[in-house]
Amino acid sequence: MARTLTFAAARGLARSRLNCACSLTHIRSLTSATNENNINQHYDVIIAGGGAVGSVLARLLLNDNVDKSLLSHRRLRPLKVALLEQRSSPPSLENIANTSSKTKHTPNARAYALSPTSLSYLGPSVLQRLQQTNRLGIYDSMQIWEHDGPAQLHFAGEDLNEAVKSGRLVDLHGLIERNNDTEQHQKQQQSNRRPWLGSVVEDAPLVSAVWDELRNDERIDLIDNVQITSISAPSQNTMGNVEPPPPVEMSCTRSITNEGGSKHDEECTLSADLLVAADGANSFVRRTLGSSFPMITHSYDRKAVTCTVELDVRKGDMARTAFQRFLPHGPIALLPVWNSLNNHDNGAPIYANVVWSTTPSEANHLLSLSGTEFITTLNHHLCQGPNVNPPLLSNNNRGMPHIPIIGTIAKEMDSLLRTANTALTMGTWTESPSRNFFRMPPASARVVGSIMGFDLKLSHVQQGYTAPRVALVGDAAHTVHPMAGQGLNLGMGDVYSLSELIKEAVDSGMDVAxxxxxxxxxNQERMVKGLGTVGGVHGLHELFRCSGSNSSSGIMNANALNSGGNASGVESVVGLGRSLGMNVVNGLGPLRRAFAEAAAGAAFSR
Amino acid sequence: MMAKRLLLRHATRPPSCILHCISRSNLVRNLASVSSNHNNEEANGSSSSNPTKSPTSPSIGNNSSTFNNNSNANPNEVNKFSSFASHWWDSRANPLVGMNPIRIKFLRDVVDSFQPSSAAAADTTAAPNIQLPLHNKRILDIGCGGGLLTESLSRLGASLVVGVDASTHVVEVAKRHSFHENSRLVLPSSLQDDRDIRYIGGITVEELANSWLNEHEKEQTSSSSSSQQQQHQLFDIITALEIIEHVPNPPSLLHAAKSLLKPNGILLVSTINRTVKSYGLAIVAAEYISGKVPIGTHTWDMFWSPAEVEQMICSSSQSSNSGDGRMTQIALSGMVLQPPFINMEWKLDGSDTDVNWIGAYQKEQV
Known part of the structure; x- marks a missing residue:
């Protein structure tokens, strides 16, 4: 029956998602396949993996960018894209939002912190819908402090004003309100707009909102419940020859559920000019083409514990702030969620997302706690202000030779550095009182949902992000420590860069690969960025690991944590230097703004 | 390996739509006959021609005795590119691959502004996405080489692209690449419009123009075809990119190109400017330091400035005899590597025409 369908009719059916395979069958009549079940289809781009990174790439590819020159409106031809997803296609955002209002849904802990630049890649309509369904956790200020020093670091939305004004950073307010408001209303709001530092978005609504966009677009085939079984990519020596390299070919198994509910598998063969691996840290595509993609891996020997908490509204206010406190084994982050509608005044509970990175043993201990025990431990470790630096030389002069002169010099240095640090701390408080006073994070009342733990690993492809006709994006190419919230932002940068290059190829009438x-x-663009970020976050991790306190002062021994512990001389110096560095960054406006802009994903000034 | 290559060559016959077009197009038939004359020898030369000597023409002495005096092809230059032919599509060996996107961007900008498709407005309501940017354009690509630009122009919807080059070797490469099934030059049937791509090797544009003008005269006497029909057989766009610095007599090439242009047609020329900077970048840096360009690819003396080319094209008195419209320069831009020689990323830069530059010249309506 499907054979008789016209091209357009087949596509229409695919849109209605009754039977996606119909869109694949139109080619069968042309190729006169011998096997009835063998479906062949060629695409310009096949994206393996319909998660956040893969679906945003599809959206970017189909997006006719309005800001570009007139040329890009007249796209060469509908780029033919397929998005392959192993699981069933996600429900629509409205479905998620509706079920939550009926059954008292709570935020899921599986969430990302997205920078303003990454948020802009979602597009105005996805952002609008996430905002209107209250699925954004916007933060326009950020407070970072340490457990064993006086330093604190405050970023505020205002730090990004310059970048937004000069066009180096996207104006998210403008992007979201472009279609919503009248011009007058916009002008009124322009004055008191505070740029966001970012937003926390849960995985499920994000993916659903992007898929909703894709479902409305006939240029893409959404193929769900599909498992890639084999991939044959062209070898390196097919490149640069007189004959063009052959396409990537892959076999897939797709499980189809009939209307009656019975299931059957269908084999299909797909080919593409470009295969994009967006299938996560354990990428099937990367592993299948293993010889092309050796990986650098490093275990941080850390585990992250994450959950959603309901805040105790009587004890502190979240107010669009992201809190991060550095403990000896890693930071605790308390991030806002579901605050885009500001409906907390009418008694709705306020939620926050907790990400606590620590050693595996401590993490396992946290995971073994009951909900109330966990909340007590969390509040105890998070709701504390900055501390004074521990003495550079501990009382028993451990690790230091007993030579009088050196001891004296060290003592002098110690007092000098502490004075400088304290002066800086004091100095920054006077610069702008509204910004620099330490704000105690709100206390948590209870855990909602389950507490999850996952191992933290650094990984990065060794030689490059590409093989002939194959490109890796997102976690398939790199994973980083979540402490800087750069994981998905790096992946979003990958897909934006790749989508621009694919569009340039299409606009130039060239085969992209x-x-x-x-x-x-x-590869050149992203390798520099990827290695820089992975390395930078790793450096940050090492820096904070060298804290002033002894490494035994973990959460299982809470008293040691507050006493300052017995650090060795070297670690004390590093800890003090870090403390000084944080204060310097906080105190020097231009330097602080540079950090904020880099985290927001602003373009460098020229 | 060899057997496989041969097999592939036989397997790569032009798609059916191309054969279809041949039967419909007079010009293509003409071109096909020209091509068969010259396929075996490099630039055999045609019987009748009108050599045009210009005072600005350099290195006229370069004409070798193995070539017809009238042939505007330098055998050394032709051999240079023939030996490079097998690397033509290697983006790491041939900088022209990286230059292709900005050439196309410039061409599309110019065509959109100065030669908007009359059908575009009507078509946008029906199927806005299927309207290809070079829909209904007939394009001649002079010095097509391995077909980098030619293939792109065809993908962008040109109804006919003819690629000509003095070297049969490079044109062989172009054919093998473009007609290979992996090139996918043919769109799915739902989007198929009449698109044709032809390559002719071992021919100069003067010879092409002569053979076309002969045919043109015959038709005028034999049939009563209207002048409008004849204009359909001319070209809307002619590109002569990175070619005039490789031929002995650029004014002759440009004049021949002009004679094949429809009224309102656009001629695009790109070359390298003759400046101190171009000596440093295009020869010393590109050929000797970075090695991105094979040594000996360019001769600085044969580079041309935008003003010289504009004079050759626009203030020529030769065009008056055929009643052709005058040419005017409509756009000019530099092409620069940013950052230089780290990657192959070219940018259009309107203010810097010191090294690589590209210009567009439009024929006025008569």
Whole structure:
């Protein structure tokens, strides 16, 4: 029956998602396949993995960018894209939002902190819908402090004003309100707009909202419940020859549920000019093409514990702030969620997202706690202000030679550094009182949902993000420590860069991977960025690991934590230096703004 | 390996739509006959021609005795590119691959502004996405080489693209690449419009123009075809990119190109400017330091400035005899590597025409 369908009719059916396979069958009549079940289809781009990174890439590819020159409106041809997803396609955002209002849904802990630049890649309509369904956790201020020093670091939305004004950073307010408001209303709001530092978005609503966009677009085939079974990519020596390299070919098994509820598997063969691996840290595509993609891996020997908490509204206010306190084994972050509608005044509970990175043993201890025990431990470790630096030389001069002169010099240095640090701390308080006073994070009342734990690993592809006709994006290419919230932002940067190059190839009438040109450029752009971020976050992790307190002062021994512990001399110096560094960054406006802009994903000034 | 290559060559016949077009198009038939004359020898030369000598023409002495005096092809230059032919599509060996996107961008900008498709407005209501940017354009690509630009122009919807080059070797590469099934130059049937792509090797544009003008005269006497029909056989766009610095007599090439242009047609020319900076970048840096360009690819003396080319094209008195419209320069831009030689990323830069530059010239309506 499907054979008789016209191209358009097949696509229409695919849109209605009654039977997605129909869209694949139109080619069968052309190729006269011998096997009835063998479906062949060629795409310009196949994206393996319909999660956050993969679906945003699809959206970017189909987006006719309005800001670009007139040329890009007249796209060469509908780019033919397929998005393969192993699981069933996600429910629509309205479905998620509706069930939550009926059954007292709470935020899911599986969430990302997205920078303003990453948020802009979602597009105005996705952002609007997430905002209107209250699925954004916006923060326009950020407070970072340490457990064993006086330093604190405050970022505020105002730090990004300059970048937004000069066009180096996207104006999210403008993007979201572009279609909503009248011009007059916009002008009124322009004055008191505070740029966001970012927003926490749960995985499920994010993916649903992007898929909703894709469902409305006939240029993409959404193929769910599909498992790639084999991939054959062109070898390196097919590149640069007179004959163009062959396409990537892959076999898939798709499980189809009939209307009666019975299931059957369907084999299909797909080919593409470009295969994009967006299938996560354990990427099937990368592992299948293993020889092309050796990985650098490093275990942080850390585990993250994450959950959603309901805040005790009597004890402190969240107010669009992201809190992060550094403990000896890693930071605790308390991030806002579901605050985009500001409906907390009418008694709705206020939720927050907790991400606590620590050693595996401590993490396992946390995971073993009951809900109330966990809340007590959390409040105890998070709701504390900055501390004074521990003495550089501990009382028993451990690790230091007993030579009088050196001891004296060290003592002098110690007092000098502490004076400088305290002066800086005091100095920054006077600069702008509204910004620099320490704010105690709100206390948590109870855990909602379950507490989850996952191992933290650094990984990065060794040689490059690409093989002939294959590109890796997101976690398939790299994973980082979540302390800087850069994981998904790095992946969003990958897909934006790749989508621009694919569009350039299409606009130029070129096969995107027929020559090495575009993928080489993608690799150059992202390798620098990826290694820089992975390395930078790793450096930050090492820096904070060298804290002033002895490494035994963990949460299982809460008293040691507050006493300052017995640090060795070197670690004390590093800890004090870090403390000084944080104060310097906090105190020097231009330096602080540079950090804020880098985290927001602003373009560098030229 | 060899056997496989041969097999592939036989397997790569032009798609059916192309054969279809051949039967419909007079010009293509003409071109096909020209091509068969010259396929075996490099630039055999045609019997009749009108050599045009210009005072600005350099290195006229370069004409070798193995070539017809009238042939505007330098055998050394032709051999240079023939030996490079097998690397033509290697983006790491051939900088022209990286230059292709900005050439196309410039061309599309110019065509959108100065030669908007009359059908575009009507079509947007029906199927806005299927309207290809070069829909209904007939394009001649002079010095097509391995077909980098030619293939792109066809993908962008040109109804006919003819690629000509003095070297048969590079044109062989172009054919093998473009007609290979992996190139996917043919769109799915739902989007198929009449698109044709032809390559002719071992021919200069003067020879092409002569053979076309002969045919043109015959038709005028034999049939009563209207002048409008004849204009359909001319070209809307002619590109002569990175070619005039490789031929002995650029004014002759440009004049021949002009004679094949429809009224309102656009001629695009790109070359390298003759400046101190271009010596440093295009020869010393590109060929000797970075090695991105094979040594000996360019001769600085044969570079041209935008003003010189504009004079050759626009203030020529030769065009008056055929009643052609005058040419005017409509756009000019530099092409710069940013950042230089780290990657192959070219940018259009309107203010810097010191090294690589591209210009567009439009024929006025008569």
């Amino acid at each position: 027929g020559t090495g040109l575009f993928l080489d450029r993608y």
